[in-house]
Amino acid sequence: MQAHIEEVFNSIQGEGTHAGTRQVFVRFQQCQLHCSYCDTPGSRKVTGSCRIEKKTGAGDFYTVKNPVSRDLLIEAVQELWSPSTKHISLTGGEPLIHADFIREMDTEHPLYLETNSGLPDEARKIKDVIAIASCDIKLKEHDPTCHYDELLKNELETIAILNGSSETFVKIVILPETTKFSLSSAINGIASIDPCIPLILQPVTSDNRVPAALLFELMDHAAKKLKDVRVIPQTHKMIGLL
Ligand code: SF4
Numbered sequence: 559m560q561a562h563i564e565e566v567f568n569s570i571q572g573e574g575t576h577a578g579t580r581q582v583f584v585r586f587q588q589c590q591l592h593c594s595y596c597d598t599p600g601s602r603k604v605t606g607s608c609r610i611e612k613k614t615g616a617g618d619f620y621t622v623k624n625p626v627s628r629d630l631l632i633e634a635v636q637e638l639w640s641p642s643t644k645h646i647s648l649t650g651g652e653p654l655i656h657a658d659f660i661r662e663m664d665t666e667h668p669l670y671l672e673t674n675s676g677l678p679d680e681a682r683k684i685k686d687v688i689a690i691a692s693c694d695i696k697l698k699e700h701d702p703t704c705h706y707d708e709l710l711k712n713e714l715e716t717i718a719i720l721n722g723s724s725e726t727f728v729k730i731v732i733l734p735e736t737t738k739f740s741l742s743s744a745i746n747g748i749a750s751i752d753p754c755i756p757l758i759l760q761p762v763t764s765d766n767r768v769p770a771a772l773l774f775e776l777m778d779h780a781a782k783k784l785k786d787v788r789v790i791p792q793t794h795k796m797i798g799l800l
Pocket residue numbers: 589590591592593595596597598599602650651652674702
């Protein structure tokens with residue numbers, strides 16, 4: 559089996575409840591959404607080559623042809639593994655587009671899934687091989703799709719599927735224009751699945767900063783329904799990591 563992959567590298571997870579954890583990142587190509595704040599727009603399309611890091615942190619890569627085979631990927635992951643590395647991060651793009659490939663990876667290393675949560679049927683295929691699931695919920699103001707209500711329904715279904723078998727948390731990117739009102743459907747949806755699922759509010763990384771007062775207001779609003787609400791920015795960008 560083969561998959562279109564954008565890049566493979568070793569770095570430090572900068573988002574969510576496992577921020578600070580060393581991981582080998584496998585960034586898949588293709589995504590079914592088009593969020594306004596997307597920081598990996600290059601990975602949304604299919605290309606003929608994949609870059610693989612030669613040595614961690616050196617900024618040096620070699621390229622291989624796409625699509626990449628399972629064996630070549632596992633060999634690259636092994637080369638980049640280190641004593642402090644804990645997981646393989648499956649990111650993108652949207653990794654669930656490659657659920658059949660992920661299922662066949664068959665690796666000893668724990669899999670950490672970073673998903674936009676929009677493909678519940680694909681999530682169902684791999685729920686038993688995912689150790690940790692970082693599930694996004696998109697807000698209308700992210701402009702992710704023309705069919706927002708359907709996306710939200712799919713996202714909540716995916717979260718319910720993964721929460722049943724993996725350590726799961728939800729991440730929502732907060733824009734300066736986000737309001738209690740625009741966040742409410744997501745909060746109610748998470749609470750209806752399990753109010754103990756951690757919710758991470760991630761202020762968008764931008765020159766146009768999210769005001770602190772808004773973050774406090776949104777945290778308090780979410781905490782009326784959810785037991786674990788945190789604000790965590792993208793920490794890897796603070797230290798210039800991929
Ligand atoms: S889901 Fe992720 S990769 Fe896809 S457009 Fe949104 S931010 Fe970009």
